[in-house]
Amino acid sequence: DYLDASDFFMMDQYPVPHMPMTWLSDAMDQAALAVGRNRLASVIQSFGGEKWANAGWPRLPTAEEMTCLAFLSLIHGSRAVFFFTYSEIGETEQGRERLHLVVQRLNRVSPWLPEKNIAQPPEVEMISRYRADPSGNPAIRCGAKKRGNEILIMAVNTIGTHVQGIIRLGEAGSKGAGLNRIAEVREIFSDTFYPVTDAGIHLKLKPYETAVFLGNFS
DSSP: OOOOOOGOOOOOOOTTTOOOOOHHHHHHHHHHHHHOOGGGEEEEOOOSSSGGGGGGGOOOOOOOHHHHHHHHHHHHHTTTTEEEOOOOGSSHHHHHHHHHHHHHHHHHTTGTTSSSSOSOOEEEEEEESSSSSSSSSSSSSEEEEEETTEEEEEEOOOOOOOOOEEEOOOBTBBTTGGGOSEEEEETTTTTTTEOTTTTTTEEETTTOOEEEEEOOOO
C-alpha cells in the first residue's frame, strides 16, 4: 500500500523555535479534509542556524524536537516522512548525532509504517498541571496501529515542559475498550515495561519527548 511520491501532498511547516509543534499537525488535519490522510507526507525541519536567523530559524532543532515532529506527523496520518536539511547539520558532530538518532527511532517502527492508523485514536486524559498546547488541546497526542494481535501506540508531548497523562484505547468513545486485553506494554526506545491499569497507560513525558509502546492482545 505504498504511494508513488507524485501522489503525496507534502506538509512542510518548520516551527522550531518560535511556533508550536502542532503547527505541522494542524496543517495536516486541514489538508486531510481536502485530500484525505492517505495522500499526506510530512517534511521534518532539520535545519537552522546563523545563516537562517533573519528568516526565523536561528538554531538547529534538537533531536527531541525533530523526533516530536516526525512522530506527531505519523500520529496525524503521514504516509511518508522526509527531512529538509542543509549541509550545516552534517558539519558538526552534534548535528550528525541528532539526525542519526531521529532516523534510528523511525527505523525502529519502519515495519509498522505501511499500516494505517486505527480509525479511533487513543484517548488521552491529562493529569499534570500543564496539560494543553497553545490551542487548548491535550499536550500529549496519540495514535495507534494494529497488526494481527499486536498494537503500536505512539505518544508525543507537544509542549516544552514536563507532562503526565493516561492513555486509553477505546472504540466509539468507550474508555478502555481494547487495552483491557493487554497486561503490559513495552516502550521500545527505552525498553521499559509499563503496566496497563484500569485499561490505561500512565506515563510521564519530558519536554517534546516521544514514547512508542508495543503490546500484545491476550
